[in-house]
Amino acid sequence: MIEIMVLVVAFFLAWNVGANNTANCIGVSVGGGVLGYRRAILIVIVFVIVGAVLEGWRNMRTVGEGIILPTSSGVNPFFLFPRAALASLIAAAAWMFATTFFGFPMSVSLSMVSAVVGAGLALNFIHPDLIFGLHSSRIWAIIISWALNPVFSALLSFFIYQIVTASLRRIKNLLLFNSVLKALVLVASAYSAYVLGANDVGASLGVVYAFFGGSPQLIALFGSLALAVGTLTFSRRVMTTVGSGIAKIGPTTALAAQLGAALTVWSFVQFGMPVSTSEAIVGGVAGAGLFKGTTAVSRQRLGKIVLTLVITPAAVGLLSFVVVLVLGI
Template identity: 30%
Template sequence: MVLAIIVVVIVVALVFDYTNGFHDAANAIATSVATRALTPRAALLMAAVMNLVGAFLGTEVASTVGSGIIDPPQGIAGLVVVLAALVGAIIWNLITWWFGMPSSSSHALIGGLVGSALAAAGTVHWEGVLDKVVIPMVLSPVVGFALAGLLMTALLWIFRRAHPQPLSRGFRHAQTISAAAMALGHGLQDAQKTMGVIVLALVVGGYHEGFEVPWWVILLAAGALSAGTYAGGWRIMRTLGRRIIDLDPPRGFAAEVTASAVLYTTAFAFAAPISTTQTITSSILGVGATKRLSAVRWGVAGNIVVAWVLTIPMAALAAAIAFWVLHAVLG
């Protein structure tokens, strides 16, 4: 029975990873597609490959997700907690994808873990949630916005005498590299979250000791995320690429470089599971604000912020409901 539930948890975790991929595909390529630096299909293929590679670059974030957020009970009860967390995260991902809102799959998963643990009267590491989730959730968009604005201001000054057409053409080529870097950072961050949940299920079920990630878990998580990315999230891509601001190649490049830098820093230096969605969106807002404040469609940005704020509590609520249903069914 325990092994069967572990298999179910792994399958559902990979489904979450897949939804994460198509939900967050826009994070890596929306700016490049919007500026016509890459065609949509070429951009998706590049993002899928770089997501796959990025997933093999580290497991620090996986350890944070697996051991730093909740302590579920051992056995079937703990597996139901993990399964409910994944169901809650998937539900919120699908809702926000349907409405084209670039919410955070990472925070949906964290909210799911917290909600299912609370529903089960389990242990939540609130200090870990604060240090590794809430504080980075607040700081990363602020840092992304500020750094992107500074980088864009520097580029405007450096190329102030350049002719617009050759400049745009050059930055379109540069965006191929910056979009690849962004996709690599997405793979580094987001595949690890699924790895952490699978390892947590294995530990709770008694089939693994410690939180070192087995190679086959890395391979499964990387493959599911990459496949989901290639499927593409066109609704969210339109929001990020066109509805916030009309991007040009230099601004697209600056946004991607900034977001990539934030993703790598938080993963390697702090092992913090930050939101790639929030990072790239805030960077787009930062480069847009250098054009003129009115160039940013602040109403759309406000709707995105509302989705960010709601993600953790709503995913937690969905996971709590899922836990009560699963607990009733499985006893």
């Protein structure tokens, strides 16, 4: 029974990733008028699956095995205490759903890592005799990555915007200009979707991997399909926020923000650091938008999003701690 519940909640969590974080791949492209909604959705579904299956295992192992240390016998705590695994998934999924409902971009990486830490603290509280250690150096490395992620994304997007605009100015034929720009945005969107699969699917299902074991690629495929359902059914609201609510964007701004964010997140994935695609794209839009002047960026909307991202670790960690206590071990 517990196995079925873990799968159901994991599906719901991955559904929320699709509903919320799809905007991180294509929100600025759709908002910038470069991609139609249906074509953008198709790009996401195809490349998310590819990214999750090929590279999702990196963050999956970090979240599932690299935050709470195994017992002295080498057993993963989430395998030993299935309800703790379920509690962390419930906490992350509940938070993701609430932020998606209100149209805020949210990070499954922040949510899931915080939920795992909260579950680990609860296990130590309930079983002080066992003492499940937290991998403090890994946790601090992830936190530092969270802080650097939007900064790097903003800087990369800023410079990419300058390079792209300087290059495109050399194209005098308007038809050729539009064709080249659209092709570049298509490539950037596909790459962003690939990175979403590698980063977010891996991070969201790390606990599932720790609980069930087996092939991480198979678990990634399961998560990708759930994400695709979320993309198809409930992604428009957050897409509107990302695409037009943060900055007044055009096609070149969309391209720079998309590519800067994707390159930043992919770089962290190579080190098994689950960072926020939401933070990255917000940083990317802000960085590219600031090139056009501070008036291009909606500071009020940006401030609300940043506040939501800042309070997430404490809120989800506490929620996970409480749910573990409620469910019992």
